[in-house]
Amino acid sequence: xxxxxxxxxxxxxxxxxxxxxxxxxxxxxxxxxxxxxxxxxxxxxxxxxxxxxxxxxxxxxxxxxxxxxxxxxxxxxxxxxxxxxxxxxxxxxxxxxxxxxxxxxxxxxxxxxxxxxxxxxxxxxxxxxxxxxxxxxxxxxxxxxxxxxxxxxxxxxxxxxxxxxxxxxxxxxxxxxxxxxxxxxxxxxxxxxxxxxxxxxxxxxxxxxxxxxxxxxxxxxxxxxxxxxxxxxxxxxxxxxxxxxxxxxxxxxxxxxxxxxxxxxxxxxxxxxxxxxxxxxxxxxxxxxxxxxxxxxxx
Amino acid sequence: xxxxxxxxxxxxxxxxxxxxxxxxxxxxxxxxxxxxxxxxxxxxxxxxxxxxxxxxxxxxxxxxxxxxxxxxxxxxxxxxxxxxxxxxxxxxxxxxxxxxxxxxxxxxxxxxxxxxxxxxxxxxxxxxxxxxxxxxxxxxxxxxxxxxxxxxxxxxxxxxxxxxxxxxxxxxxxxxxxxxxxxxxxxxxxxxxxxxxxxxxxxxxxxxxxxxxxxxxxxxxxxxxxxxxxxxxxxxxxxxxxxxxxxxxxxxxxxxxxxxxxxxxxxxxxxxxxxxxxxxxxxxxxxxxxxxxxxxxxxxxxxxxxxxxxxxxxxxxxxxxxxxxxxxxxxxxxxxxxxx
Numbered sequence: 001x002x003x004x005x006x007x008x009x010x011x012x013x014x015x016x017x018x019x020x021x022x023x024x025x026x027x028x029x030x031x032x033x034x035x036x037x038x039x040x041x042x043x044x045x046x047x048x049x050x051x052x053x054x055x056x057x058x059x060x061x062x063x064x065x066x067x068x069x070x071x072x073x074x075x076x077x078x079x080x081x082x083x084x085x086x087x088x089x090x091x092x093x094x095x096x097x098x099x100x101x102x103x104x105x106x107x108x109x110x111x112x113x114x115x116x117x118x119x120x121x122x123x124x125x126x127x128x129x130x131x132x133x134x135x136x137x138x139x140x141x142x143x144x145x146x147x148x149x150x151x152x153x154x155x156x157x158x159x160x161x162x163x164x165x166x167x168x169x170x171x172x173x174x175x176x177x178x179x180x181x182x183x184x185x186x187x188x189x190x191x192x193x194x195x196x197x198x199x200x201x202x203x204x205x206x207x208x209x210x211x212x213x214x215x216x217x218x219x220x221x222x223x224x225x226x227x228x229x230x231x232x233x234x235x236x237x238x239x240x241x242x243x244x245x246x247x248x249x250x251x252x253x254x255x256x257x258x259x260x261x262x263x264x265x266x267x268x269x270x271x272x273x274x275x276x277x278x279x280x281x282x283x284x285x286x287x288x289x290x291x292x293x294x295x296x297x298x299x
Numbered sequence: 300x301x302x303x304x305x306x307x308x309x310x311x312x313x314x315x316x317x318x319x320x321x322x323x324x325x326x327x328x329x330x331x332x333x334x335x336x337x338x339x340x341x342x343x344x345x346x347x348x349x350x351x352x353x354x355x356x357x358x359x360x361x362x363x364x365x366x367x368x369x370x371x372x373x374x375x376x377x378x379x380x381x382x383x384x385x386x387x388x389x390x391x392x393x394x395x396x397x398x399x400x401x402x403x404x405x406x407x408x409x410x411x412x413x414x415x416x417x418x419x420x421x422x423x424x425x426x427x428x429x430x431x432x433x434x435x436x437x438x439x440x441x442x443x444x445x446x447x448x449x450x451x452x453x454x455x456x457x458x459x460x461x462x463x464x465x466x467x468x469x470x471x472x473x474x475x476x477x478x479x480x481x482x483x484x485x486x487x488x489x490x491x492x493x494x495x496x497x498x499x500x501x502x503x504x505x506x507x508x509x510x511x512x513x514x515x516x517x518x519x520x521x522x523x524x525x526x527x528x529x530x531x532x533x534x535x536x537x538x539x540x541x542x543x544x545x546x547x548x549x550x551x552x553x554x555x556x557x558x559x560x561x562x563x564x565x566x567x568x569x570x571x572x573x574x575x576x577x578x579x580x581x582x583x584x585x586x587x588x589x590x591x592x593x594x595x596x597x598x599x600x601x602x603x604x605x606x607x608x609x610x611x612x613x614x615x616x617x618x619x620x621x622x623x624x625x626x627x628x629x630x631x632x633x634x635x636x637x638x639x
Contacts, residue, residue: 051486159581189341190513194557194575223559260491262516269519
């Protein structure tokens with residue numbers, strides 16, 4: 001495989017949610033994530049796509065250790081972080097940050113946004129004095145395209161696009177090696193989405209961090225990601241470079257997804273040929289097989 | 300042919316403690332029987348609010364109709380009593396909303412919710428209404444409708460719930476179906492199925508539609524006419540192909556430009572310097588909108604007049620009849636000038 005240590009290695013990750021009756025007997029089991037393996041190389045963007053309920057967001061939460069896996073292993077820069085406790089995780093969290101879909105819900109409404117961005121700098125004891133932090137926050141604001149004077153304001157004084165910039169500034173504060181971005185543009189206005197996608201690309205080019213980009217907008221994924229993994233009912237059904245995946249999708253579900261992408265052109269949209277696929281849960285014994293170099297299909 | 304719906308100078312305001320939100324300003328258009336109009340815009344553009352206001356579905360206060368008319372088959376919706384409106388909604392005017400989970404009543408069976416409007420509006424007996432509900436579920440592509448009709452919303456998947464919503468929306472064979480972002484929460488494969496379904500139903504039932512969306516791909520697949528809104532005003536309106544091919548509003552053009560190119564080689568990533576074309580700036584604060592064209596502060600082609608005076612919606616020079624634009628600039632010459 002790769003000589004470079006991946007920034008993230010996920011191995012046979014499983015997360016089941018069970019409901020039990022009053023005697024503690026299991027009555028129902030949801031296999032949200034059911035044996036998922038992938039790696040993310042330094043500086044790489046891996047897109048994780050799939051319909052709602054496919055397990056892509058749960059996978060993101062497991063990687064961030066916001067949720068505990070039922071089985072499987074997560075390595076971050078070679079270190080097994082699957083069972084680290086909260087104190088041990090602190091050092092990892094410095095290098096692994098998150099950007100959520102709704103930046104508003106992740107910002108404290110009563111905290112000035114500058115303080116929100118400075119918080120990780122303080123809690124990780126990266127910058128000790130308030131003056132140093134203030135200066136760094138100003139730099140970060142500038143970097144994400146916000147007026148540094150806005151640091152004194154409160155979250156409700158910003159538009160959705162500006163709040164997402166604040167969310168990105170906060171994630172960048174600690175200079176992470178990996179950012180897990182969970183549908184970061186879905187809630188934004190169309191006229192703002194391109195700005196944020198460009199910002200993600202510019203920052204990666206400049207700072208070299210990797211992204212795990214969880215999304216359902218295939219056109220944006222195609223544009224932004226180096227590689228793409230397609231999830232269906234808790235499993236990865238196909239994983240390949242973006243070129244391979246979009247030019248030669250092999251799994252019928254991937255083919256159906258790509259053929260369903262709406263094209264913003266009336267003549268082409270109305271002439272579009274769709275491929276139908278009645279989604280079925282992949283058999284448990286199915287395994288990803290490499291059909292060509294770097295192109296994996298569940299079989 | 301007489302228009303089914305005539306909107307004349309519709310203006311909607313919201314009075315809040317912090318000030319007045321200028322949600323919709325002077326919106327006018329005609330909708331012909333059987334026509335599908337896609338209303339495109341982002342949050343705060345007025346695309347949803349103007350329709351909700353027509354149907355009497357905005358809370359008053361803080362909402363307020365500050366002016367205008369909305370004539371449905373010649374009768375002004377804005378002058379109707381709540382009782383008259385209620386007899387139209389779900390009857391001659393069907394509605395589908397974005398989130399079926401919140402629009403459907405969780406404690407009533409899907410079948411009951413379909414029969415409710417059939418019994419109220421079409422005065423069907425309980426038995427006849429139930430038989431019709433089964434037919435409708437079948438029509439919207441829900442398999443085993445006999446069994447499904449007694450199920451509750453939580454027993455349906457997201458796609459099935461949206462189909463059930465459509466069944467309720469079309470139950471009384473409306474002459475106008477209003478759909479507010481009905482596929483936004485769905486996955487692309489389900490979205491494609493719902494669009495197929497709606498195209499088929501439109502043909503079968505001959506109804507007109509107002510389809511509210513922010514997705515230009517969906518617009519391309521469904522609209523006869525496109526109306527692009529921004530800052531509570533109509534920026535551009537015309538036959539769908541013309542709006543896509545011969546775009547006249549800088550905002551429409553910016554939206555189309557900012558989408559990833561469907562033909563460009565995929566995966567840009569770090570190695571390439573390829574970027575999306577972005578519209579600079581942020582949407583306006585509708586409590587304090589710009590004095591002129593609401594898009595002017597973000598429009599690289601804006602003239603001085605754009606900043607001070609609101610442009611009227613008029614026939615675009617040299618464009619197909621009915622292709623209207625609200626602009627003091629001429630996008631064709633401005634783009635040619637920028638390219639030179």
